[in-house]
Amino acid sequence: MDTLTHALSGALLARATASSKRRAIQLESGERMVLGALAAAFPDSDFILRWTTNLLTYLNLHRGITHSVIMLPLWGALLATLFWWFRGKQKPWKAYFGVSLLGISIHIAGDVITAYGTQIFAPFSSYKAAWPTTFVIDPWFTGIIALGLLGCWYWRRSRLPAVAGLAMLIAYVGFQGILRTQALALGYEYARQQSLANIQVHALPQPLSPFNWKIVVAAPQIYYVSQVNLLRQQLAVPASPNPPFWVRLYTAYPPLSAMKWKRYRLYGNFNEESLARTVWQQEILQDYRQFAQLPALYAIERNAHHLCVWFVDLRFIHPGLTPPFRYGGCRQARDSRWKLRQLLATSDT
DSSP states (O other): OOHHHHHHHHHHHHHHTSOSSOOTTSOOHHHHHHHHHHHHHGGGGGGGHHHHSOHHHHHHHTTSGGGOSSSHHHHHHHHHHHHHHHTTTOSOHHHHHHHHHHHHHHHHHHHHTSSSOBOTTTTTOOOOBOOOOSOSSOHHHHHHHHHHHHHHHHSTTOSHHHHHHHHHHHHHHHHHHHHHHHHHHHHHHHHHHTTOOSOEEEEEEOSSOTTEEEEEEEETTEEEEEEEESSOSSOOOOSSSSOOHHHHHHHTSOOGGGOOOEEEETTOSHHHHHHHHHHHTSGGGHHHHHHOSSEEEEEEEEOSSEEEEEEEEGGGOOTTSOOSOEEEEEEETTOOOOEEEEEOGGGOO
16 A cells, blocks of 8 residues: 555544543544554655665565564554654653554555555564455545545544544445455356366456456466456447556456456466576576566567566556566576566666
8 A cells, every 4th residue: 555545544543543532641633643644654664675775675575574563562662652752741651652553553454455465474474464455556445534534624523534434444445355256256267167276366456446356367387367347347448549548557457248368377388488497496586486476477588699588476467557576587698697687667678
Protein backbone atom coordinates (compact mmCIF):
# COMPACT_ATOMS: atom_id res chain seq x y z
CA MET A 1 0.00 0.00 0.00
CA ASP A 2 1.26 3.51 -0.69
CA THR A 3 2.51 5.52 2.27
CA LEU A 4 -0.13 8.25 1.94
CA THR A 5 -2.94 5.71 2.22
CA HIS A 6 -1.21 4.16 5.22
CA ALA A 7 -1.00 7.53 6.94
CA LEU A 8 -4.66 8.34 6.25
CA SER A 9 -5.73 4.94 7.57
CA GLY A 10 -3.76 5.56 10.78
CA ALA A 11 -5.51 8.89 11.29
CA LEU A 12 -8.91 7.28 10.70
CA LEU A 13 -8.26 4.44 13.14
CA ALA A 14 -6.94 6.83 15.79
CA ARG A 15 -10.12 8.92 15.59
CA ALA A 16 -12.41 5.88 15.54
CA THR A 17 -10.86 4.46 18.71
CA ALA A 18 -10.92 7.70 20.70
CA SER A 19 -12.93 7.54 23.90
CA SER A 20 -16.26 9.38 23.82
CA LYS A 21 -15.55 10.67 27.32
CA ARG A 22 -13.18 13.60 27.70
CA ARG A 23 -10.39 12.79 30.11
CA ALA A 24 -7.34 14.72 31.18
CA ILE A 25 -5.08 11.80 30.31
CA GLN A 26 -6.51 11.39 26.80
CA LEU A 27 -5.00 13.00 23.73
CA GLU A 28 -7.10 15.58 21.93
CA SER A 29 -8.66 14.17 18.76
CA GLY A 30 -6.50 16.30 16.45
CA GLU A 31 -3.28 15.31 18.19
CA ARG A 32 -4.41 11.72 18.27
CA MET A 33 -5.06 11.70 14.51
CA VAL A 34 -1.69 13.29 13.72
CA LEU A 35 0.08 10.73 15.88
CA GLY A 36 -1.91 7.91 14.26
CA ALA A 37 -0.98 9.13 10.79
CA LEU A 38 2.72 9.46 11.58
CA ALA A 39 2.83 6.07 13.31
CA ALA A 40 1.06 4.45 10.34
CA ALA A 41 3.62 5.95 7.96
CA PHE A 42 6.58 4.86 10.13
CA PRO A 43 7.05 1.27 8.82
CA ASP A 44 7.86 2.63 5.37
CA SER A 45 10.87 4.38 6.88
CA ASP A 46 12.74 1.31 5.71
CA PHE A 47 13.04 3.14 2.38
CA ILE A 48 16.35 4.46 3.72
CA LEU A 49 17.71 1.01 2.85
CA ARG A 50 17.31 2.03 -0.78
CA TRP A 51 19.95 4.71 -0.22
CA THR A 52 22.44 2.35 1.40
CA THR A 53 21.95 -0.89 -0.57
CA ASN A 54 21.30 -1.94 -4.14
CA LEU A 55 17.72 -2.30 -5.36
CA LEU A 56 17.63 -6.08 -5.18
CA THR A 57 18.81 -6.15 -1.56
CA TYR A 58 16.24 -3.48 -0.75
CA LEU A 59 13.45 -5.49 -2.39
CA ASN A 60 14.27 -8.46 -0.17
CA LEU A 61 14.53 -6.37 3.01
CA HIS A 62 11.54 -4.08 2.34
CA ARG A 63 8.50 -4.81 4.49
CA GLY A 64 10.80 -6.55 6.89
CA ILE A 65 11.78 -5.59 10.42
CA THR A 66 9.75 -2.35 10.52
CA HIS A 67 6.67 -4.34 9.48
CA SER A 68 7.10 -7.10 12.04
CA VAL A 69 4.41 -7.90 14.61
CA ILE A 70 7.18 -9.25 16.83
CA MET A 71 8.93 -5.87 16.78
CA LEU A 72 5.63 -3.97 17.08
CA PRO A 73 5.87 -3.28 20.85
CA LEU A 74 9.42 -1.97 20.45
CA TRP A 75 8.55 0.36 17.58
CA GLY A 76 5.41 1.50 19.42
CA ALA A 77 7.42 2.30 22.53
CA LEU A 78 10.05 4.15 20.51
CA LEU A 79 7.50 6.33 18.72
CA ALA A 80 5.53 6.93 21.91
CA THR A 81 8.67 8.12 23.68
CA LEU A 82 9.55 10.49 20.86
CA PHE A 83 6.06 12.01 20.71
CA TRP A 84 5.78 12.15 24.50
CA TRP A 85 9.07 14.03 24.74
CA PHE A 86 8.30 16.27 21.77
CA ARG A 87 4.94 17.28 23.29
CA GLY A 88 6.60 18.25 26.54
CA LYS A 89 5.40 15.24 28.51
CA GLN A 90 1.98 16.86 28.88
CA LYS A 91 0.09 13.56 28.77
CA PRO A 92 0.91 10.13 30.17
CA TRP A 93 3.33 8.13 28.04
CA LYS A 94 0.85 5.26 27.68
CA ALA A 95 -1.59 7.55 25.84
CA TYR A 96 1.00 7.94 23.07
CA PHE A 97 1.94 4.28 23.21
CA GLY A 98 -1.57 3.02 22.48
CA VAL A 99 -2.04 5.24 19.43
CA SER A 100 1.42 4.35 18.13
CA LEU A 101 0.58 0.67 18.31
CA LEU A 102 -2.68 1.23 16.44
CA GLY A 103 -0.99 3.20 13.66
CA ILE A 104 1.76 0.66 13.06
CA SER A 105 -0.71 -2.23 13.25
CA ILE A 106 -3.03 -0.85 10.56
CA HIS A 107 0.00 -0.29 8.32
CA ILE A 108 1.02 -3.94 8.66
CA ALA A 109 -2.55 -5.06 7.97
CA GLY A 110 -2.72 -2.80 4.91
CA ASP A 111 0.41 -4.37 3.46
CA VAL A 112 -0.62 -7.96 4.20
CA ILE A 113 -3.65 -7.59 1.91
CA THR A 114 -1.41 -6.85 -1.08
CA ALA A 115 0.55 -9.35 -3.18
CA TYR A 116 4.08 -8.17 -2.37
CA GLY A 117 4.40 -10.07 0.91
CA THR A 118 5.14 -8.78 4.42
CA GLN A 119 7.71 -10.29 6.77
CA ILE A 120 5.53 -10.19 9.86
CA PHE A 121 7.86 -12.45 11.87
CA ALA A 122 11.11 -10.62 11.10
CA PRO A 123 13.88 -10.83 12.20
CA PHE A 124 13.30 -14.47 13.16
CA SER A 125 11.74 -15.54 9.87
CA SER A 126 11.73 -14.26 6.29
CA TYR A 127 8.25 -15.70 5.71
CA LYS A 128 6.19 -13.21 3.67
CA ALA A 129 2.54 -13.11 4.67
CA ALA A 130 0.10 -12.13 1.92
CA TRP A 131 -3.67 -12.35 1.56
CA PRO A 132 -3.80 -10.47 -1.76
CA THR A 133 -7.21 -8.84 -1.96
CA THR A 134 -6.14 -5.29 -2.77
CA PHE A 135 -3.84 -3.76 -5.37
CA VAL A 136 -0.94 -1.78 -3.93
CA ILE A 137 -2.54 1.49 -5.11
CA ASP A 138 -6.32 1.22 -4.89
CA PRO A 139 -8.26 4.49 -5.44
CA TRP A 140 -11.43 2.97 -3.99
CA PHE A 141 -9.65 1.86 -0.83
CA THR A 142 -8.04 5.27 -0.39
CA GLY A 143 -11.28 7.03 -1.29
CA ILE A 144 -13.21 5.27 1.49
CA ILE A 145 -10.60 6.40 4.03
CA ALA A 146 -10.69 9.95 2.68
CA LEU A 147 -14.50 9.98 2.88
CA GLY A 148 -14.35 8.90 6.52
CA LEU A 149 -11.81 11.63 7.32
CA LEU A 150 -13.95 14.21 5.53
CA GLY A 151 -16.84 13.19 7.77
CA CYS A 152 -14.57 13.60 10.79
CA TRP A 153 -13.76 17.13 9.68
CA TYR A 154 -17.44 18.02 9.21
CA TRP A 155 -18.65 16.38 12.44
CA ARG A 156 -15.64 17.21 14.60
CA ARG A 157 -17.18 16.23 17.91
CA SER A 158 -18.26 12.76 16.85
CA ARG A 159 -16.17 9.70 16.12
CA LEU A 160 -19.04 8.02 14.28
CA PRO A 161 -17.82 9.12 10.80
CA ALA A 162 -14.47 7.44 11.51
CA VAL A 163 -16.16 4.30 12.80
CA ALA A 164 -18.40 4.23 9.73
CA GLY A 165 -15.38 4.75 7.47
CA LEU A 166 -13.54 1.84 9.05
CA ALA A 167 -16.63 -0.35 8.76
CA MET A 168 -16.91 0.52 5.07
CA LEU A 169 -13.22 -0.23 4.60
CA ILE A 170 -13.51 -3.64 6.23
CA ALA A 171 -16.60 -4.41 4.16
CA TYR A 172 -14.76 -3.38 0.98
CA VAL A 173 -11.80 -5.65 1.73
CA GLY A 174 -14.23 -8.46 2.57
CA PHE A 175 -15.93 -7.92 -0.78
CA GLN A 176 -12.54 -8.09 -2.49
CA GLY A 177 -11.93 -11.35 -0.64
CA ILE A 178 -15.13 -12.76 -2.17
CA LEU A 179 -13.96 -11.67 -5.63
CA ARG A 180 -10.58 -13.29 -4.99
CA THR A 181 -12.35 -16.56 -4.18
CA GLN A 182 -14.17 -16.35 -7.51
CA ALA A 183 -10.91 -15.70 -9.36
CA LEU A 184 -9.24 -18.65 -7.64
CA ALA A 185 -12.15 -20.87 -8.65
CA LEU A 186 -11.59 -19.91 -12.30
CA GLY A 187 -7.96 -20.97 -12.02
CA TYR A 188 -8.81 -24.33 -10.45
CA GLU A 189 -11.44 -24.94 -13.10
CA TYR A 190 -8.93 -24.26 -15.87
CA ALA A 191 -6.47 -26.66 -14.23
CA ARG A 192 -9.19 -29.31 -14.09
CA GLN A 193 -10.10 -28.83 -17.75
CA GLN A 194 -6.45 -29.07 -18.79
CA SER A 195 -5.78 -32.05 -16.48
CA LEU A 196 -2.94 -30.18 -14.78
CA ALA A 197 -1.43 -31.80 -11.70
CA ASN A 198 0.75 -30.51 -8.87
CA ILE A 199 -0.48 -26.96 -9.34
CA GLN A 200 -0.89 -23.87 -7.23
CA VAL A 201 -3.40 -21.19 -8.15
CA HIS A 202 -2.76 -17.51 -7.47
CA ALA A 203 -5.33 -14.73 -7.81
CA LEU A 204 -3.67 -11.30 -7.85
CA PRO A 205 -5.62 -8.01 -7.64
CA GLN A 206 -4.99 -5.62 -10.49
CA PRO A 207 -5.08 -1.83 -10.98
CA LEU A 208 -8.05 0.54 -11.19
CA SER A 209 -10.92 -1.81 -10.32
CA PRO A 210 -11.63 -4.40 -7.61
CA PHE A 211 -13.08 -6.58 -10.39
CA ASN A 212 -9.78 -6.76 -12.30
CA TRP A 213 -7.78 -9.91 -11.53
CA LYS A 214 -4.77 -11.82 -12.78
CA ILE A 215 -5.01 -15.58 -12.38
CA VAL A 216 -1.86 -17.71 -12.39
CA VAL A 217 -1.98 -21.49 -12.47
CA ALA A 218 1.53 -22.53 -11.48
CA ALA A 219 2.76 -25.99 -12.39
CA PRO A 220 6.41 -27.06 -12.00
CA GLN A 221 8.48 -24.60 -14.08
CA ILE A 222 5.47 -23.49 -16.14
CA TYR A 223 2.68 -20.96 -15.62
CA TYR A 224 -0.71 -20.44 -17.23
CA VAL A 225 -1.77 -16.82 -16.88
CA SER A 226 -5.05 -15.08 -17.62
CA GLN A 227 -6.63 -11.77 -16.73
CA VAL A 228 -10.30 -11.05 -16.24
CA ASN A 229 -12.83 -8.47 -15.13
CA LEU A 230 -15.39 -10.33 -13.01
CA LEU A 231 -18.12 -7.73 -13.56
CA ARG A 232 -17.80 -6.87 -17.24
CA GLN A 233 -20.25 -8.51 -19.64
CA GLN A 234 -18.57 -7.52 -22.89
CA LEU A 235 -15.20 -6.34 -24.12
CA ALA A 236 -14.40 -2.73 -23.29
CA VAL A 237 -13.16 -0.73 -26.27
CA PRO A 238 -11.30 2.60 -25.83
CA ALA A 239 -13.16 5.57 -27.28
CA SER A 240 -10.08 6.88 -29.12
CA PRO A 241 -7.41 5.08 -31.15
CA ASN A 242 -4.62 6.40 -28.91
CA PRO A 243 -6.04 6.44 -25.38
CA PRO A 244 -4.00 7.28 -22.26
CA PHE A 245 -2.21 4.35 -20.67
CA TRP A 246 -4.72 4.11 -17.79
CA VAL A 247 -7.56 3.71 -20.30
CA ARG A 248 -5.63 0.97 -22.10
CA LEU A 249 -4.94 -0.67 -18.75
CA TYR A 250 -8.56 -0.49 -17.58
CA THR A 251 -9.94 -1.93 -20.82
CA ALA A 252 -7.34 -4.74 -21.01
CA TYR A 253 -9.27 -7.00 -18.63
CA PRO A 254 -11.89 -8.99 -20.58
CA PRO A 255 -15.12 -10.53 -19.29
CA LEU A 256 -15.34 -14.19 -18.33
CA SER A 257 -16.57 -15.14 -21.79
CA ALA A 258 -13.43 -13.74 -23.46
CA MET A 259 -10.72 -14.98 -21.09
CA LYS A 260 -7.53 -16.17 -22.77
CA TRP A 261 -4.68 -18.07 -21.20
CA LYS A 262 -1.02 -17.42 -21.94
CA ARG A 263 1.78 -19.80 -21.08
CA TYR A 264 5.08 -18.78 -19.50
CA ARG A 265 8.04 -21.01 -18.64
CA LEU A 266 10.76 -20.52 -16.08
CA TYR A 267 13.34 -21.62 -18.64
CA GLY A 268 11.57 -20.54 -21.82
CA ASN A 269 11.04 -22.73 -24.87
CA PHE A 270 12.90 -25.97 -25.54
CA ASN A 271 15.72 -24.32 -27.48
CA GLU A 272 16.23 -21.77 -24.68
CA GLU A 273 16.00 -24.13 -21.73
CA SER A 274 19.61 -25.17 -21.31
CA LEU A 275 20.97 -21.61 -21.39
CA ALA A 276 18.20 -20.20 -19.18
CA ARG A 277 18.62 -22.97 -16.62
CA THR A 278 22.38 -22.37 -16.47
CA VAL A 279 21.96 -18.65 -15.85
CA TRP A 280 19.07 -19.04 -13.40
CA GLN A 281 21.17 -21.31 -11.20
CA GLN A 282 24.12 -18.89 -11.05
CA GLU A 283 25.08 -17.60 -7.59
CA ILE A 284 24.72 -14.01 -8.80
CA LEU A 285 20.94 -14.54 -9.05
CA GLN A 286 20.54 -15.91 -5.53
CA ASP A 287 18.94 -12.69 -4.22
CA TYR A 288 16.61 -12.52 -7.20
CA ARG A 289 15.58 -16.13 -6.69
CA GLN A 290 14.69 -15.18 -3.12
CA PHE A 291 12.61 -12.22 -4.29
CA ALA A 292 10.77 -13.55 -7.35
CA GLN A 293 7.79 -15.69 -6.34
CA LEU A 294 6.59 -16.37 -9.90
CA PRO A 295 9.80 -16.20 -11.96
CA ALA A 296 9.83 -16.75 -15.72
CA LEU A 297 12.23 -16.17 -18.58
CA TYR A 298 11.63 -12.70 -20.01
CA ALA A 299 14.06 -12.50 -22.92
CA ILE A 300 17.42 -13.61 -24.27
CA GLU A 301 19.44 -10.81 -25.81
CA ARG A 302 22.28 -11.70 -28.15
CA ASN A 303 24.60 -9.58 -30.23
CA ALA A 304 28.20 -9.64 -31.34
CA HIS A 305 29.42 -8.16 -28.06
CA HIS A 306 27.42 -9.74 -25.26
CA LEU A 307 24.78 -12.24 -24.20
CA CYS A 308 22.09 -11.49 -21.60
CA VAL A 309 19.40 -13.76 -20.17
CA TRP A 310 16.58 -11.84 -18.44
CA PHE A 311 13.97 -13.03 -15.95
CA VAL A 312 10.78 -11.39 -14.67
CA ASP A 313 8.41 -11.93 -11.75
CA LEU A 314 4.93 -12.52 -13.17
CA ARG A 315 3.37 -10.76 -10.19
CA PHE A 316 4.46 -7.45 -11.69
CA ILE A 317 3.40 -7.89 -15.30
CA HIS A 318 0.48 -5.62 -16.24
CA PRO A 319 -1.06 -5.06 -19.70
CA GLY A 320 0.61 -2.33 -21.71
CA LEU A 321 3.17 -1.50 -19.00
CA THR A 322 6.86 -2.32 -18.91
CA PRO A 323 7.34 -4.70 -15.97
CA PRO A 324 9.75 -3.64 -13.22
CA PHE A 325 12.29 -5.78 -11.38
CA ARG A 326 13.69 -7.62 -14.40
CA TYR A 327 17.07 -9.15 -13.63
CA GLY A 328 19.40 -11.52 -15.35
CA GLY A 329 22.92 -12.57 -16.10
CA CYS A 330 25.11 -11.04 -18.82
CA ARG A 331 28.53 -11.87 -20.13
CA GLN A 332 30.84 -10.46 -22.77
CA ALA A 333 31.51 -12.42 -25.94
CA ARG A 334 34.94 -13.61 -24.83
CA ASP A 335 34.17 -13.90 -21.10
CA SER A 336 32.74 -16.99 -19.43
CA ARG A 337 31.76 -15.15 -16.23
CA TRP A 338 28.14 -14.15 -15.73
CA LYS A 339 27.45 -10.76 -14.11
CA LEU A 340 24.23 -9.63 -12.47
CA ARG A 341 22.38 -6.96 -14.41
CA GLN A 342 19.02 -5.20 -14.20
CA LEU A 343 17.03 -4.60 -17.36
CA LEU A 344 15.77 -1.02 -17.21
CA ALA A 345 12.95 0.39 -19.31
CA THR A 346 15.41 2.61 -21.20
CA SER A 347 17.50 -0.43 -22.13
CA ASP A 348 14.69 -2.48 -23.68
CA THR A 349 15.40 -3.68 -27.19
